[in-house]
Amino acid sequence: MxxxxxxxxxxxxxxxxxxxxxxxxxxxxxxxxxxxxxxxxxxxxxxxxxxxxxxxxxxxxxxxxxxxxxxxxxxxxxxxxxxxxxxxxxxxxxxxxxxxxxxxxxxxxxxxNGWIKDRFWSNIQIKIDKEVKKGAKESDIYKLLQLIDQTTFIGFRDAVAIKLMYKTGIRIRTLGELRERHIDFEKLCMNLDGSTLKNLKFLKLPIDEELAEMLKMLINLNDGIRAHYGMDNKNVFITQNGLAMNTSKSSNCAISKQLNKYSKRFGLENINAHAIRRAYAKRLHDKGASIAIISKALGHSDLAVTTQYLDLDVEEVAKDLREFL
Structure with missing residues (x-):
């Protein structure tokens, strides 16, 4: 042996x-x-x-x-x-x-594999009080975009990231995995393969012209930074030293840390990647998108998760249901 x-x-x-x-x-x-x-x-x-x-x-x-x-x-x-x-x-x-x-x-x-005979762990239950997390306010998101100094690389990169998350609802980890090849500037969409997404399924998300122009500008800035530091990657969002951000299983990447700093600096209580993603879901719903469509856009495998994201008010639900009577 x-x-x-x-x-x-x-x-x-x-x-x-x-x-x-x-x-x-x-x-x-x-x-x-x-x-x-x-x-x-x-x-x-x-x-x-x-x-x-x-x-x-x-x-x-x-x-x-x-x-x-x-x-x-x-x-x-x-x-x-x-x-x-x-x-x-x-x-x-x-x-x-x-x-x-x-x-x-x-x-x-x-x-x-036959190494354990009984599922003795099945009855272990941990009860928790489910805290409903709120989405970020649209007014706070746009206030943040105005307050960030976009004349610096980090400020501009963060502004593009915030706008991309709010316009497409992608997760912070997907943001870190995003490559230039995922963006189709001609058709104004992102083609996200399974490697970038939690559910491993392909997802196509539209972007508008303003966001496309911002992404083009960011990619040009990235090229200069990578050339200066001798880095070789095609990530859309990189650090100020040209490095890829997703280097571990943690979702606490550079942009996530920046959002935490902005929240404290500008007194915005609910500014983080997850809150921005929830705000995206709520914005779609307010514009009339069905829960099924929103669920697909978020990459959810369960509609129940999507309804939690929306955090609909009781009166709001009753008003919507009245239309079907």
């Missing part, structure tokens, strides 16, 4: 362990090393076409769970370990819910 290390993600697994883990008799005895199991799971996810950012997120959360609960073998995982992990986490219930979903997803893959 080879002693070479196979390195995938956060675990380095000895070749002997991989061979051991693939032996059905040894697995039935309950001696599947957790590192070997996770290495195989993440390989399956890569082969299955899961996004690298999704795998990175799972790896981070599972590593934390394994470290906190001192888990060495798959058989060590049980309800007691899961509750202990949740108990020691010093985070908000909403964050616990997200992390528990990731752990459950990985445990489900363990179950599918």
């Amino acid at each position: 080879s002693n070479r290390k196979r390195k995938h993600g956060i675990f380095a697994v000895n070749g002997d362990l991989v061979a051991l883990s693939s032996n059905k008799e040894e697995v039935q005895k309950g001696c599947m090393p957790i590192g070997a199991a996770l290495d195989m799971i993440f390989n399956q996810m890569r082969i299955g076409g899961n996004r690298p950012s999704t795998i990175e997120s799972y790896e981070y959360i599972i590593k934390q769970f394994v470290d906190v609960c001192q888990i060495n073998y798959v058989e060590d995982i049980g309800l007691e370990k899961l509750y202990h992990y949740l108990d020691v986490l010093n985070v908000k219930p909403a964050t616990k819910l997200i992390r528990m979903k990731s752990i459950k997803a990985v445990l489900s893959k363990f179950y599918n």
